[in-house]
Amino acid sequence: MSSHSMKKYKIGGLAPLILVLSGLCLVPFFLRAYLVEVAMMYFIYIILAQSYRLIVTVHDWQLYHIVLYGVGAYTSGMLAKNLGVPVFVAIPLGGAMAGLVGMAITLPLLRTKGWGFYIATYGLAELIRLTWLKFRNPFGGSTGIIDIPWPPVIAGIDFSDRIPYYFFSLGVMLLVMLMLYRIEKSRIGDSFKAISMDPELAASTGINIPRHRLMACSIGGFFAGVAGGLLVHRLGAVDPKLFNITTTLYLLIWVVVGGTNTFWGPIIGVSVMHTLFELSRPLIEIRPMFFGLSMVLVLIFLPGGLEGLISKAITRLQKRDRVAPVET
Template sequence: MVKKNVILKAGCFVLLIIALAVPYISPSPYFIQVISMSFIFAIAVYGLNLIEGYMGQLSLVQAGFFGIGAYMSGLLTLKLKMSFWLALPITSLATTFLALLIGLISFRTRGHYFVILTLCIGVVINLVIEKWEGLTGGVGGVIGIPKPSPLGPLSFDTIDKQYYLILAFLLLTIYVMYRIINSLVGRTFISIRNSEELAATLGINVMYNKLLAFGVSAFFTGMAGALYAAFIRFIGPDISSPILTFEFLLYLLVGGQATIAGPLVGTLLISGLTESLQFLKEYRLILFGALLVLIVKFFPWGIVGFVQLLTARNCKILTGKEGVSS
């Protein structure tokens, strides 16, 4: 057990070194851009992981939060000339607040009703962003969003520096998620996922915990949206479309839901693959669709879950993951 921990820690350390070295070893700026984009999406997928993986609530409004985060932060920094460092927390908190409102309605429903309701809310957000031309520029989107403003002595004018900025936010997200999952709150989430009735019988306030998970999930998803806006610097209504939610879902399932490494592994693998294999662009959704079906059938725990299962079998111990997901 101790030995395993040491290996894990060493592994994490090596990965961190590699992540820090990416700008130095990367063959081209384009490569850094691809990795940065994957990191931004990974942050959003961590949000989905909390609510779907650990809480068992398949929320399909996630891209709506991402879109709201991107539009709000983009418009605040572009139109109101607000500093990125002020817009980011405002955006994240506003998204959280919205999620709490949505949660109050949608957590009254269960199962399929919840999924359909959140999807419909996602569609409404997408349609409002697309149709509200006065504010969002409609289909044309918002162009010329400023780069993140300097923070004290740190400036973010080059792609390398932006990469480190995004990496810092990703690490923050992973750290917060790790702490949540390994706390009593995280255990509570998992207990609700495994059996809502049982958790309620034990005196757990199901509604409160669901709202909490949903709020945290939206916080990070909105934050990812804000980072996206500042990094890509133009946004269109596409980024709030349910199709993006489905892609998040794919990243999560490939990587492994209800695992800490899953969202990062899945996002890097799939979005990295599609970005680098441009010729696949046209066919990628065909592949992804088939992949989703195959994954839920044969690997419901994704890559990371599969590896965990293998190591657990070898070591005859169960690592962090419990039970069958959702």
């Protein structure tokens, strides 16, 4: 992955943001039921991809993010079903559990460098996933858990209905994005990037690298867990297959194709790639090949991802506005 380019450019101020938001608020009233469900998946995937990017800014391309998403889903689902914890309390608790698990599995691997680290994270992710598969009690084995409680009725709004849940997940996504944005722009976010650019220099200025890596993994894990909670109380069921290596590959594809240099990359990645995913349903068998190839090609020819391409185009346009082209 190439570098973090910190070049300044404006995507266009607040106006487009307000436009997009009002669009998102109107959309569920006009779309078919199925498409509203699809839209909710976008929100969940954007939370996943953005929280993953936070970890990537420290250069830890771990492969257990999807399993932490699962930890959130299982925890939240089981708390609600077995212990009667209210759904809206269970979801953040699922996030907390995912954050803790993320920290626990990163801890023994902190001294393992580069590739060994990535592989080991894959191994430990499988360990967790296989635990769900192996222990029918309490995880339900390969069939997973069903009859997970729906969200309740609050102030006359039934959150198990499609449109209220749409707004609930939209709200959660925006909140997560705001928090991640604040971290990104803070000194902590800068320290993460500093570590990935020059770990030796970062350590020499007093940045405790293991602590920051653990922090990134657990914060990222927390949000992945929240995404899992959002998923499980909409599906009403959960099983280990949802969190296997294939889902991890799709996460990588969103993040890589979108670009990891800025905050907006993963959003672009999910928006474009998941739309293509939905559109290519008729080609379901060869679809993975297209996605795999597109990631390979982006890595080789477009290291900044789609976001890099767009921002480059914008800066070029701005330049052309400022300096009139000279006719020759």
